Amino acid sequence: MRRPRAATVRPLLHPRRALAVGAALVLAAGPVALVPARSPAASAPPAAAAPAAGDRGTQLYLEHCASCHGERGQGAQRGPSLVGVGPASVDFQLSTGRMPVSREVQQARRGEPVFSAADISALVDHVASFGGGGPRIPRVAPGHLGSGREIFAANCAPCHGATGAGAALTNGWTAPPLYDSTPVQVAEAVRVGPGLMPVFPSQVLDDRQVDDLAAYVQRLRGERLDRGGNPLGRLGPLAEGLVAWLAALGLLVAAARWLGRRAGE
């Protein structure tokens, strides 16, 4: 599905022509834009009649989601059903930029979110209206680092790595790096279990433990943790070995050659 996005088209225009077009658009749409108070300027085509706030979710859903997930979220060949996935799942997929995807993929990659926060919450509400319940968006409180580290080591490190750098799973799936995740996204992923990730309901990890976990993952993201210099992507000993060979041995052999050549003169 191709998304019409004004933001990607605009830089292609010639600056002077863009100015002229922009001025014309402002003149034409200005009076219209004044009427609806909450119209986001970037994504809404100005010519379309601005819907009421409650319909925004419906409109976005129909534009961006319905072609794969079905008009009432019943699912289709190209996309799974959204009935009962829960607000946490919808918020996770949209706020990490994994949805919408432009083509069918096994595992969507993290990216910049397409929608604004208000649009996401409108979509979340619309999908929730399909019924079926599902986990709510968790509210994350500050947690305890020590307990978070232990929960992380026991439950998350086997796939995401003790450093949170991510790792390969079976059949081409990967456990992604955790360095861009916000606390809410971490908590959502724990409760929802996107992709191959197992679900951790509140019987397994209670809300306090999830708070601790989110706090530790935030700590893993932090810059101060990388004591001792460049972490080399936190990929472990083989990346270190590569640096030892290329940087250290390269420099030292060059030095030896230089010293040897000077001796020959």
Add this chain to the structure above:
Amino acid sequence: MITDRLARALDDRLRLSPIARRAMAKVFPDHWSFMLGELALYSFVALLLTGVYLTFFFDASNADRVYHGEYAPLEGRTTSAAYASTVRLSWDVRAGLLIRQTHHWAALVFVAAIVLHLARIFFTGAFRKPRELNFLIGVTMLTLALANGFTGYSLPDDLLSGVGLRILTSVVQSIPLVGAWLAALALGGEFPSDAMIPRMFVTHVLLVPAVLVALISLHLGILVRQKHSQFPGPGRTEHNLVGSRLWPSYTLRSLALFAWLLAVLFALGGLVQINPVWLYGPFEPAQATSPAQPDWYVAWGDGALRLFPSWEFRIAGHLVPAAFFPGVVLGGVTFLALYAWPFAERLRTGDRRQHHLLDRPRDHPVRLGVGVGALTFYAVLTVAAGDDIIARLIRVPVYDLLSLFRVLVFVLPLLAGLVAFLVARALRRGDAAGVGELTRADLRRAAHRSVRPPEADSGESETPARDRPGERIELWPEGDLWRWRYRDEDRQVVFPGSRAVRSEEEAASAARLAYPGVDRVVVPGPPPAPPPGPVRVALRRWGRAAAAGSLLLAALLDRRRDRRRQERERAEQASSPEAADRASTGGGRT
């Protein structure tokens, strides 16, 4: 002044000067590849220096200890004393992390330098008689370096190294009959045993370093006794050694290399993070992390374990586990082959003579092919140990990658070895000086096996290099005496013979000793000096121009000074007639 008196006092009591004089006069070859071993030696020195600092703060014990310090996620957590003290060392001890990281980088560079040194020895045939013994010592030191690297990597008792130790224990246990006993003997019980860390610590800081120091001394002692080998070249024979003396030139060069090494290691230790154990967490047998790799020098074993199919079978009721072949057999075969190579090659070529002149790698296409193939094999295994990292980075299913590596591990070494063999043969048969100058015709000729190389088959003779056009010995009479010199027109090199001799025959035999296999011609008189190079011509011209200019300038200045003096005198004349009178008479007298 003080050193002078001290040296004198020591010499009076210990009679050191003969030894010192001989030591200072030891000659080292100038080729850069002879410094690779020194890189390993100096890395070892750096390891000792940084390692001593670490022992002040490391607590080698499996006992429980509560961590209190700056690293908040572990605050108040009970871990093993080894782990807690390593985190303390990294976060709370001044300069602890710098020294720890430098120590680890030095370990990586130490083994890498040994491997490079070994490759140089192997490809140039420096392991041949009389140096087999030193080769065996060197290979032993490589195994000890691997062992010490692995124990050092496991000492912090973190999750990543604990997984590695678990794998190594399993490999040892996979040896039929004795495996389980060996593992229990080494660890003092079942795998996560309480004796594990203290035993590894003693091995790491005492046993292996002591043996290494002894072997290094032996290695260097034998080296001094046997003298260095050297690459063939003008003026270099089996009986001499061309290079720089230990004092002062080689000492300075070697110290410069040491300074380079320390600079690089400490720069890495300060700027690039290595083995962040606080992130890995303490080792718990029930936990795991991913991706998990060992340090690069044992990663080939890990790669072999990943690639080898899980074949298990029973011999007389005893299970042979899957880890036996890739773990035990491959490792054993690797080092046995290394130990046996000098003797195998001697058996194959029947060459029992002493060799002090090195081969160029191209002189032995088979050796080069085997060596390049083996290096490629281990390189592919090392890369295969990182298959999960590669799978995540390039988003390919990890099992597809595994199948690909299973093919590559056989195909790439064969291809690389074959290419190396052909290139070596083409270089040997053709006229090209380097790989860059090879033509397609050279390669085509190398592919045919019928052509015998023009010179003796394996370069054991004293022939330093094949006859190059433009290389010759010139002899000429000078009064009653004869002189000679070596001249290479292509490279514009001239080496005069050092002594004048009585007869043409003597001159010819002296030249033959120094430059065997080079054509000799008698020329009527001392040949003119070769035409100077462009730089020298330019310099000379500049010098002449500068000299002429400065002469001109001097003349001008002189004239001006003269004129000024005359003017001054004239002025004085005008002011005092007496003086002018005197001056004029003085002027008249001259």
